[in-house]
Amino acid sequence: MNILKPIVGVTMGDPVGVGPEIILKALAKREVFEYAKPIVIGNPNVFNIVRDRCDIDVDIVEVSENRIKDLEYRVGKVYIIPIRQPELRNITFGVMSIEAAEAAYNSIVKSIELALSGAIDAVATAPINKVEMRMRYPDFIGHTELFQNMTRSPFVITMFELENMRVFLMTRHVALREVFRYITREAILEAIVNAHRFLEALGINNPTIAVAALNPHASDGGLFGDEEDRIIRPAIEEANRMGIRAIGPIAADAIFWFGRQGRYDAILSLYHDQVHIALKTLDLPGTVGVTLGLPFIRTSPEHGTAYSRAGKCTAIERGMVNSIIIAAKYAYTWKRNWPKIKTYFETK
Structure with missing residues (x-):
């Protein structure tokens, strides 16, 4: 034993x-x-x-x-x-x-x-x-x-884990039309900092956190919205100035594939279905929620x-x-x- x-x-x-x-x-x-x-x-x-x-x-x-x-x-x-x-x-x-x-x-x-x-x-x-x-x-x-x-x-949050992917959520059970109210520069920065602290408490030192984009193709240089340049990227840059290894925004249709390859220690997803469709398509029975x-x-x-x-x-x-x-x-x-x-x- x-x-x-x-x-x-x-x-x-x-x-x-x-x-x-x-x-x-x-x-x-x-x-x-x-x-x-x-x-x-x-x-x-x-x-x-x-x-x-x-x-x-x-x-x-x-x-x-x-x-x-x-x-x-x-x-x-x-x-x-x-x-x-x-x-x-x-x-x-x-x-x-x-x-x-x-x-x-x-x-x-x-x-x-x-x-x-x-x-x-x-x-x-x-x-x-x-x-x-x-x-x-x-x-x-x-x-x-x-x-x-x-x-x-x-303070308690849920991290989702499947295979070698760990995912944090910005918003959970809110209507999709309400998501935009919660996605602010300050809220994204706070979510990155919290994820960083939780990951280090799990024993993952100096973790790399990838932040998902909101718009298709991460807005393609402003063709499909401006939230990436106006809100998400400034939050990531501020996190970098604090010594946190945050990267992105990365297009949501690619970030989970890269995450599955082990490129990041965790992903910060912006809304409920963005992450749950990906994880549950990969393995609905095997996905685990971790209360931190x-x-x-x-x-x-x-x-x-x-x-x-x-x-x-x-x-x-x-x-x-x-x-x-x-x-x-x-x-x-x-x-x-x-x-x-x-x-x-x-x-x-």
Whole structure:
């Protein structure tokens, strides 16, 4: 047993979605255990149902949280810290319920408590359904907000990772016509600086950050808009004067190809679909979201609960495998650098 491997807590996700299935399939993969010591947090009844239904070759063992650091982690052995409320002795896959929401919520809360106590080093969360969660918790917004609130973290963002690409977003869930209001010189500079600080906290020294253009062909010298020359390039130049290696603007139809070749350490994308179309076309099941700004790393597959596949034993586990491995990859370095990040955003 390699004591240097981080312990990654894996939350159950929505018990009537594909979460339990992709977790069990992931923990049957040797590559996961080459990087991490994964421990599941959830309802054992659900995992036993899914294992038997899908004939997944793993042993499920319930353990108490005070044994986490002493376990012998190995492929095919699924250790579960049991969350028994509610019991969920019978579930209907693909059908939302208050009980399923409560089970998912309790799993998340326990994972945060374990991470804050130091019992685990990082968290990988299986997908949940926000509509279902609001059936039980009307004020629920999402995973990220719950993690941020419970850890009292001052500033949290999501970085997307696939293969050797890391991507940050300027704007997320806003209408496309509203995007232009948020793309200012000051906002782009701030996003570049934040990405730089987060990347260094992940152990990537002096990272190169490529900034995507807004207009086709990066406006082709002003033929298709002037935002590149008027807003984006000045922000990049100011970042350079601050000692940050930012480059661009680079045409959005090429930047992800270059990123996949390893030309940059990260990409700053300007709006939601600019990045998500690229990443999810490349590998929808395998793309991972990394929550940065917490005292610990939290990752999650970028796909949802996939109710149409739930209980059919056809779910693809690649995103869960990647989530556990990426959480483990960054866990120790992030925890070591977290105090500096926290101080920076508290005093900003």
